[in-house]
Amino acid sequence: MINGFKLHETAIAPAASAEILNCVQKAWGFVPNLHRVLAESPAALEAYSTLWGIAEKTSFTAQERHIAYLAIIYENECTYCMAGHTNLSRMAKVAPEAIAAVRESRPIADAKLEALRQFAAKVTRQRGAVSEADVEALKARGYDNRAVLDVLVLAATKLISNYTNHLAQTPNDSFMKGAEWTVPGKLKPAV
Incomplete structure (x- = not known):
């Protein structure tokens, strides 16, 4: 640490x-x-x-919540949370192919989950400054304004954990074994 x-x-x-x-x-x-x-x-x-x-009280199913969390974690490049949420996603019965896709920043085969992945990633990457077209793309897959705002709840949750792990270099827990992740390396420390 x-x-x-x-x-x-x-x-x-x-x-x-x-x-x-x-x-x-x-x-x-x-x-x-x-x-x-x-x-x-x-x-x-x-x-x-x-x-x-x-x-846990958002409009998302457990599967949707985990996909959004993984997308947010990917953008924030948090190795600790990616390992933890990979295994939590497995426990929540998220399809292994969907987990792998998010971890590798590839599209998910399920169009609705893919729209959620893209939206959560854009909200995180662009700090909430998404376009009307981005919101409409999410809504076109069956989500509504509640879901748009619920993504912010998930992003706020991960902001605390992802940033804490960056600051402290939190070591993985034993339950994360086998789910380690190498970051894409886009983030650079401030100077």
């Missing part, structure tokens, strides 16, 4: 973070390294945990 970040253990994390880490432990059976890094800031950990829960 870099920049002085550390992996907090629940027992010695700030009290407000320890409570959230305990909830994560109960829900997942372990505490992911991302959460252990975020524990440094109870506000950051709470924001991420809250957004994660809100993302």
Whole structure:
């Protein structure tokens, strides 16, 4: 890890973070390294945990949510989240071909999922400044304005995790074995 970040253990994390880490432990059976890094800031950990829960309430199916997450992660070049969400996508029964396509920035065979992948990627890459044609392309595949805004919820969730992992160089968790990812290398650190 870099920049002085550390992996907090629940027992010695700030009290407000320890409570959230305990909830994560109960829900997942372990505490992911991302959460252990975020524990440094109870506000950051709470924001991420809250957004994660809100993302589950979007209009998207689990499959759609994972495709959008993977597209956002691809654009943000987050190796930690790509490995984690690859395996979470597998657990959610996302088609292996669709996962591979997003990881490699290739079109998905399913036209509706491909429209979502493209839109989530453009929102992330262009920081929300997408065209009316981009919105219409998503809507033409059966989505609506709620879905357009729900992509922002997913992007906000991944902004916290992807940026945290860039700042801290968060090490992968053991459940990510076999899902490692090499970034395309478009992002360059600021100077």
